Amino acid sequence: MEKRILGNTGIEVSRLGLGSLTMGALQKASSTETIKAVTRACFEKGINFVDGAELYNSYEVLKEMVKLNKDCVVASKSYAYDLPTAKKAFEEALRSIDRDYIDIFLMHEQESDLTIKGHHEALEYYLKMQKAGYVRSVGLSTHKVECVKATTKFSEIQVIHPLINHTGFGIFDGTLIDMENAIKSASDRGVGIYSMKIFGGGNLLHDRKKAVDYVLSKDYIHASMIGMQSIEEVDYNVALFEGGDVSNINAKLENKKVYIKDWCVRCSACVKACPQNAIELVNDKMVITEEKCLLCGYCGSACTELCIKMY
Template identity: 45%
Template sequence: MEKVVLGNTNIEVSRLCFGSLTMTPFQANLPIKEGADLIKYAFQKGINFLDTAEIYDNYGYIREALKEIKREDYVITSKSYAYTEKMAKDSLNLALKEIGTDYIDIFLLHEQESIHTIKGHYEAIEYFLKAKEAGKIRSFGISTHRVSGALAVKEFKEIEIIHPIVNKQGIGIHDGNIYDMLDVLKDLHEIGKGIYGMKPLGGGHLIKNVEESFNFVKNIPYIDSIAIGMQSTDEIDANIHLLEHGYIPKDITDRLKRKNRKLIVGDYCVGCGNCEKRCQQNGITVIDSKAIPNEKCILCGYCATVCPEFCIKVI
């Protein structure tokens, strides 16, 4: 698989990044060995880049996979909500210990909203920069669901990598549309920031138009790599074929169509009711301050487009 260097870093990654959230207790809840086997299978197919986060609670999968993958051949990103030095230190040490490694390639501040949240987290940033000097991380950056978060990266030379939402419909972007986001990302690419996009299928809501949606992101010249959730060998093969050929073979498509997909709502739902108002099928209802899908849900994904917390997904 084609490899690229993330921006001005010296970190070389595959054009596909293994999004590991989908295998976790939050979604598929795969056994450790099964999840580790998928990571190893993807690596054998050329995917040397994996995205995780402290909140995903899946470091055990990676530790198991690294028993058969040379650490220096693999690139791991983790993320944290830390905003103090102690929280940052604890987050990094947890990742190092539970993955069983001496360093994390890329450490990100999770879901940064703007220049104000970045400044509010600067005590943690200072710790991560010291950790970089000590060789415990190779590069530092942020993830964001907001155009304002991407804009803020311009103001911080110490932020080398950004992990933004990028999909054809802009699902999950809280403060603009996909073209607003792309305008900023193009500027960031030109000043040497590494960019790997998330949610090319909008958290599962664009699966019915998977080839068109994936190719839209793949063909953006300033997106270095694409993180996408994978929870089976068929999904790994499908995504590799999409990247390399632009389509999914019919036999794989047929098998994937047989998967029983469902709508899930994250525990961090605030019960705002936007989804209930948006749904024309009466397929989701707010009960006791949380959105609950029901048998009328047709997995159209329209509810996710109005969710301010991006907590509604199709798996």
Template identity: 40%
Template sequence: MKKVLLGSTGMEVSPLIFGSLPMGPLQAAKPPEEGGRLIRYALERGINMIDTAELYENYGHIREALAGYRGRCYLASKTHASDPETARKHVERALRELAVDHLDVVHVHAARIADPLVERRSVIDVLLQMREEGKIAHVGLSSHYICAVRKAAASPDIAVVHPLINHRGMGILDGTAEQMAAAIAEVAEAGKGVYAMKALAGGNLIGEARMSLSYVLGLAGVHGVAVGMLSEREVDANIALFSGAELDPAQWETLESGRRQLKIMERFCKGCGACVPACTNFALSLVDGKARVDEQRCILCGYCAAACPEFIIRVV
């Protein structure tokens, strides 16, 4: 697979980036050995960047994939911490559990914060300090806000931006897909690396996956797209799509026939409400003492599952 420069970072990455969220406990709950085999399969076929996060709880899967691997693989993680002490702990845990001496990118994971450059200033500062310590190569910003992406363009501290974008604009908190696309072009023009998230809106757009992925990949300023994959068949199909190779229509029709949804085991819901503020897209509420999901808003990220103390929410 061809490689592209990720902005001014000097990183030459595959435009298809392995999005590791779906294989962890928030969604498919694959065992680390099984998840590791799939990631290793992708690495050996040319994908050379993995996107993960503290919240995903899947560092063991990635460590399994990297064991004995001699190729270059870039690792990007995220911290959702609101204070510097916790952010440092998140990074140090990632280094320890991944068994690496540094991370290539660590994002300030601030999906629902309109101005993370102000509200997460102390977190950015500690990540910059860890960059000086050699534990982080680049500081990034992960956001669902157009205004946050635009502000990152002017920040000397942010080297990589991980914005939410899909052709329907699902999950964007302050505007349209067209407005986010314009912000992405602006931030890339400023020299930032850009790799997109939620091109399939967390699975809501699986039925039109080829068109949806091609739309995001073709946007000005997008260097790569993180795509969640759970099978070798998905890896092969996406590599073909991102490489401009001839596609197998039958294979894609099968893949696009899949559907995912957020499942709340209502019978066991105690109505504690912990899932509601965890939702990055305001898709959850309590109705008659039970958690309810607005499927029009839900982008199937699974963060609510991590917040549920009863473990009764799952993306399936």
């Protein structure tokens, strides 16, 4: 598995990383046996990069990767915006992965310079932890072109985890070219880039090779995270990243959907949680527009009635 250095961070990562959202409690809630099997398959295929988040409830995946490779590159992120919430999130990440440092810690799902400024207390805390040796680099994740552009004003942002794929699926505040230019400009400044949603949250699975070839063709995308939940998926994606033959690998992937159950009380918490504006109230019913949905599961975590399911 080819490795790249993430911008000026000095951190060397495999071009394919294991995204843990899929196996975490928000989505599949995979068993410990499955997590162990999938992480071992990643380790054996040379994947040294794993991504999680406070929200995903998936730190078990990160911990298993670290058990297999103590130098594994671990990234996580949090919505924390002030000092107490940032400290809590950061300490929880260290405790849960059972290591005294984390490689990359990000502000989760930032939208613009305003939201970055609104999280300054959290950012300052992460930078303080970096100085103290508890984190190697700091940055943000985003679905927005505007946010990637805004990082020109914040030299503290060393890593960006942006949404990008060959069709531009899920980019709503600009075109694919706008996103490419913004990411390339950040990369040219030495910012490390690892992409998310290269399969559009499952919507681009019909041509996985095209999706992988696209990110591999962009030198400024140093690595890409893919959520994987079976050994076959690891084999399949590794083969795609290495230009190998996938014809004999049976990695059948179900196209998932989000469902809202009958007991919904129409509180609209899910509408606010959806970064894609994919949920709306229509004729007294919550409706999801599939063409916009990235299957990120954020709506499910916002629903206190537990009526959003993904399968």
